[in-house]
Amino acid sequence: MLNINFSHFPTLESERLMLRRADFNDVNEIFEMRSDPEMMKYIPRPLATT
Numbered sequence: 001m002l003n004i005n006f007s008h009f010p011t012l013e014s015e016r017l018m019l020r021r022a023d024f025n026d027v028n029e030i031f032e033m034r035s036d037p038e039m040m041k042y043i044p045r046p047l048a049t050t
Helices: 024-034
Strands: none
Touching: none
């Protein structure tokens, strides 16, 4: 069985992209994505309103 431990969340980087753990400073961007119907059309969650 696969056992994944994210107690230390890795940061993955390439020349054009950095994937990192979201933090409180990302709240506005996350809300913008979660409230966009086009962005959320394939994700079965309600649109964020607040």
